[in-house]
Amino acid sequence: MDPHQESVLRAGAQALQVALDDGAIDRLLRYADLLIKWNQTYNLTAIRSPDDIITHHVLDSLAVAAPLRKLTSAIHNPRLLDVGSGAGLPGVMLAIACPKFRVTCIDAVQKKTNFLQHVIGALALANLSARHERIEEVTDPFDVIAARAFASLAQFTAQSRGALAANGIWCAMKGKYPNDEIAALGTSVQVFHVEQLNVPGLNAERCLICMRPAGTLATFPASH
Incomplete structure (x- = not known):
């Protein structure tokens, strides 16, 4: 375990208001090691520096943990x-930081799901599964x-609508506020919350766009 990376991770998680015990810290650092090796x-x-993997991948992903906990509190x-x-x-990262979540990762590329299956076994993540699937x-x-860096909001919501539970929501991680993508959604999808994200050590704009099908009940907290 690299002391510098552990220090950066602990400080970053604290800044993001994500409470992590020693076991979670250990799993996140071991994940970073596995990613570097694979x-x-x-x-x-494309990111290969161990320090950059902590900031650009681990902390960037952890930035949505607290907002998602609030959105799913009920x-x-x-x-x-x-x-x-x-x-x-x-x-x-969400499976580790939010153990109550039941997380499924899907990807159409076999080598990526092979890596995820290895991670699940190596880190004993009982609340995480991975599927090679479109x-x-x-x-x-x-x-x-x-989704993180997956597709436009319109493509993301249209392609995944069949997997959305009744009163479910979509949450897309984006960089700058995507005005054009939101305008292209039309009337069938409602943006009900936008969370501005500040990722420690990352000098870049980040936001979380939260959406639901128009006309669905407001099970999740509204933007305020």
Whole structure:
């Protein structure tokens, strides 16, 4: 365990108001190590520096943990689907930081789901599963469908609608506020909350766009 990376991770999690015990810290650091090792052969991410993996991947993904906890506070064990998960971002981080979540990561690329299956076993993540599947093929219902750098908001919501539970929501991680993408959603999807994210050590704009089908009941907290 690298003391510097552990220090950066602990400080970053505290700044993000994500409470992590020693076991969670250990799992997150071991995840980073596994990603670095597998990346040498399978090219899972363009980011290769261990320090950058902590800030650009681990902390960037953890930035949505607190908002998602608030949004799902009325649900006992929220079912969360991470679409186009890649190396498990943000799904692995959410499974570790939010143990009550039941997280499923899907990706259409076999090598990425192979990596995720290895992570699940190595880190003993009982609340995480990984599937080699396209989003259009998923029909079991999820309370939250999340994505990070997956597609436009219109594509994301249209392609994943069949996997959305009754009164479920979509949450898309974006950089700058996506005015054009929101305008392109039309009337069938409602943006009900936008969370501005500040990722420690990352000098870049980030936001979480929360959406639901127009006309659904307001099970989740509204924007305020």
